[in-house]
Amino acid sequence: MSLSEFELIERYFNSAFSQGLSPGISLGIGDDAAVISPRAGQQGCICTDVLVADVHFPAAADPADIAQRALRVNLSDLAAMGATPVCFTLGLTLPAADEKWLSRFAAGLLAASNRFDCPLVGGDTTRGPLNIAITVYGEVPVDEALRRSGAREGDSVFVTGNLGKGRTALEALGLGKGGDNIDEIGASKGIKRSELTPYQKNFLHQCFYQPEPRLAFAAAARQYISSAIDVSDGLYADLGHLARASGQAMYVDAAALPFAEAVIALTDSVQRQSAALFGGDDYEICFTAAIDSTPALEVIAAESDVVITCIGEVAAGTGVTVLDDGNIVSIEGNHGFDHFGGAEK
Amino acid sequence: MSLSEFELIERYFNSAFSQGLSPGISLGIGDDAAVISPRAGQQGCICTDVLVADVHFPAAADPADIAQRALRVNLSDLAAMGATPVCFTLGLTLPAADEKWLSRFAAGLLAASNRFDCPLVGGDTTRGPLNIAITVYGEVPVDEALRRSGAREGDSVFVTGNLGKGRTALEALGLGKGGDNIDEIGASKGIKRSELTPYQKNFLHQCFYQPEPRLAFAAAARQYISSAIDVSDGLYADLGHLARASGQAMYVDAAALPFAEAVIALTDSVQRQSAALFGGDDYEICFTAAIDSTPALEVIAAESDVVITCIGEVAAGTGVTVLDDGNIVSIEGNHGFDHFGGAEK
Numbered sequence: 226m227s228l229s230e231f232e233l234i235e236r237y238f239n240s241a242f243s244q245g246l247s248p249g250i251s252l253g254i255g256d257d258a259a260v261i262s263p264r265a266g267q268q269g270c271i272c273t274d275v276l277v278a279d280v281h282f283p284a285a286a287d288p289a290d291i292a293q294r295a296l297r298v299n300l301s302d303l304a305a306m307g308a309t310p311v312c313f314t315l316g317l318t319l320p321a322a323d324e325k326w327l328s329r330f331a332a333g334l335l336a337a338s339n340r341f342d343c344p345l346v347g348g349d350t351t352r353g354p355l356n357i358a359i360t361v362y363g364e365v366p367v368d369e370a371l372r373r374s375g376a377r378e379g380d381s382v383f384v385t386g387n388l389g390k391g392r393t394a395l396e397a398l399g400l401g402k403g404g405d406n407i408d409e410i411g412a413s414k415g416i417k418r419s420e421l422t423p424y425q426k427n428f429l430h431q432c433f434y435q436p437e438p439r440l441a442f443a444a445a446a447r448q449y450i451s452s453a454i455d456v457s458d459g460l461y462a463d464l465g466h467l468a469r470a471s472g473q474a475m476y477v478d479a480a481a482l483p484f485a486e487a488v489i490a491l492t493d494s495v496q497r498q499s500a501a502l503f504g505g506d507d508y509e510i511c512f513t514a515a516i517d518s519t520p521a522l523e524v525i526a527a528e529s530d531v532v533i534t535c536i537g538e539v540a541a542g543t544g545v546t547v548l549d550d551g552n553i554v555s556i557e558g559n560h561g562f563d564h565f566g567g568a569e570k
Numbered sequence: 571m572s573l574s575e576f577e578l579i580e581r582y583f584n585s586a587f588s589q590g591l592s593p594g595i596s597l598g599i600g601d602d603a604a605v606i607s608p609r610a611g612q613q614g615c616i617c618t619d620v621l622v623a624d625v626h627f628p629a630a631a632d633p634a635d636i637a638q639r640a641l642r643v644n645l646s647d648l649a650a651m652g653a654t655p656v657c658f659t660l661g662l663t664l665p666a667a668d669e670k671w672l673s674r675f676a677a678g679l680l681a682a683s684n685r686f687d688c689p690l691v692g693g694d695t696t697r698g699p700l701n702i703a704i705t706v707y708g709e710v711p712v713d714e715a716l717r718r719s720g721a722r723e724g725d726s727v728f729v730t731g732n733l734g735k736g737r738t739a740l741e742a743l744g745l746g747k748g749g750d751n752i753d754e755i756g757a758s759k760g761i762k763r764s765e766l767t768p769y770q771k772n773f774l775h776q777c778f779y780q781p782e783p784r785l786a787f788a789a790a791a792r793q794y795i796s797s798a799i800d801v802s803d804g805l806y807a808d809l810g811h812l813a814r815a816s817g818q819a820m821y822v823d824a825a826a827l828p829f830a831e832a833v834i835a836l837t838d839s840v841q842r843q844s845a846a847l848f849g850g851d852d853y854e855i856c857f858t859a860a861i862d863s864t865p866a867l868e869v870i871a872a873e874s875d876v877v878i879t880c881i882g883e884v885a886a887g888t889g890v891t892v893l894d895d896g897n898i899v900s901i902e903g904n905h906g907f908d909h910f911g912g913a914e915k
Contacts, residue, residue: 275696306602347616360659362616370603
């Protein structure tokens with residue numbers, strides 16, 4: 226017997242997510258809408274990200290991984306605002322009411338939800354091609370939200386964590402549309418997927434399915450940050466958004482770009498530079514701050530268990546310029562990840 | 571040349587929706603998240619509905635109609651909470667970046683957005699099978715949100731507007747999965763789609779694509795309403811939710827169910843009763859209130875340009891019982907619209 230929609234939602238979401246309301250949630254899952262009680266002195270932040278099967282993840286991936294990724298990439302947007310998560314809603318479209326799939330998906334979602342203190346408060350489950358639309362709601366003190374538009378001439382450009390891992394994972398683990406395309410990135414070093422070490426496999430899997438939204442660092446560092454964005458489309462495209470919104474030029478020193486050991490081991494320098502600038506899916510925070518804020522930012526980063534790296538500076542002008550040993554890196558044909566027709570541009 | 575994702579979003583959404591911020595919105599579309607300023611004494615209401623092509627609307631429908639429906643059905647959930655819209659986000663999955671489609675879709679969305687004073691503040695556009703996930707955010711005074719759980723023994727059961735029109739539209743206009751299935755509903759009266767009057771066609775088209783969220787009435791009548799839900803799955807299923815959440819039984823007088831002229835003309839009495847009870851897609855508000863509130867509710871309804879009808883009462887017990895001339899209407903095999911496997915139940 227197949228489960229009815231109501232039983233299905235009841236079993237896998239209501240029960241898993243309804244043990245006690247979080248502070249700030251007056252009415253959770255199970256009514257026409259959830260009710261949120263804003264705290265005094267706070268503003269709300271709201272954003273939506275959609276993940277589509279075989280575009281953003283392989284349809285056959287572990288549903289727990291898919292769920293983790295879906296919530297975490299949304300939370301990364303809240304981090305870029307300097308906000309703290311309050312709750313989220315889920316718009317889940319599924320080809321069939323598969324209990325096994327749903328129980329794994331709910332388990333992953335619950336794990337991420339608990340990890341970031343962000344309860345599910347509502348949503349909609351319906352039939353169709355696999356599609357996961359998550360809307361997260363967070364809070365930020367009045368007038369303190371980080372925007373893309375605040376970068377000032379002379380500011381330093383920073384990035385949290387390291388870059389290029391999203392793209393490297395996509396290719397080394399064969400997660401992209403092409404599937405088995407490790408040779409694209411591994412060819413020059415003669416690396417086959419079967420030769421990835423267990424550590425490398427696990428590291429890249431984590432990078433892709435469990436990116437770490439930099440919520441604690443961004444919230445704690447708000448007062449020092451002049452502009453911020455999360456690196457989802459590739460550093461070049463995302464810095465372009467900061468440049469445009471702020472009316473400034475951004476200069477990046479390619480030699481300063483931070484990479485994880487596994488990425489360095491699996492790529493040559495041109496490949497990893499390209500993965501960082503144009504690959505996307507890194508979910509780090511790229512931000513600008515006055516030079517004299519660096520010591521304070523370093524302290525907050527250490528307290529938040531995050532490494533930050535100065536990768537460039539803000540100057541008068543427009544656009545993004547990447548310098549490698551004094552030479553301008555060509556961005557011909559590379560514009561960051563684009564879901565529609567990027568290749569023809 | 572195809573449009574890049576960024577140009578596409580910029581052109582059809584940012585520009586259309588960014589003329590001046592509404593009160594309550596501190597930062598609209600174009601950053602990592604929107605920023606909302608809660609008004610003093612208000613709580614937030616948040617809910618998500620997903621519309622899938624060929625499940626909730628024909629894929630080939632006018633994109634302006636699809637957009638109208640997508641936003642309005644979400645707003646109907648806010649109405650059921652007694653909330654007032656503040657803003658919404660859009661998760662739009664599209665097979666291709668079709669400019670013509672997008673411009674029509676954006677036009678419909680903007681029309682609905684303006685009509686209900688509910689600006690688009692963010693979202694995500696990506697490639698894949700057509701899927702529209704909208705999250706609406708609204709406000710309601712502290713502790714005044716209408717819930718499903720407040721019905722009391724002796725309350726009257728009311729419904730706004732009239733019922734059965736969603737299902738009649740679906741069938742008479744051939745909008746369902748089966749396509750050209752007018753005979754299913756029209757057969758007994760010998761009605762063919764070509765014989766629908768222009769008025770009937772237009773009325774049913776409006777019912778399906780531009781349901782009227784009862785926002786003004788529900789917000790104005792909050793203090794008199796003990797429980798509420800919007801009629802999206804069919805009155806029987808939705809009243810079942812009120813019954814369960816309130817721990818009460820609901821009795822419905824089938825003879826009292828209100829129908830529009832066009833529905834009466836196109837159906838026999840059994841068909842329209844079934845359409846009201848089990849058809850869904852009506853997006854009216856079903857609510858309960860103390861009997862002595864009826865005069866006050868009638869005044870508010872008149873002021874809100876809505877008709878309300880008392881269709882039954884709340885009694886001790888459980889479940890929903892429909893009485894037709896004293897006989898219990900069988901609900902065998904009918905459980906409201908169910909996106910997953912309802913037929914097997």
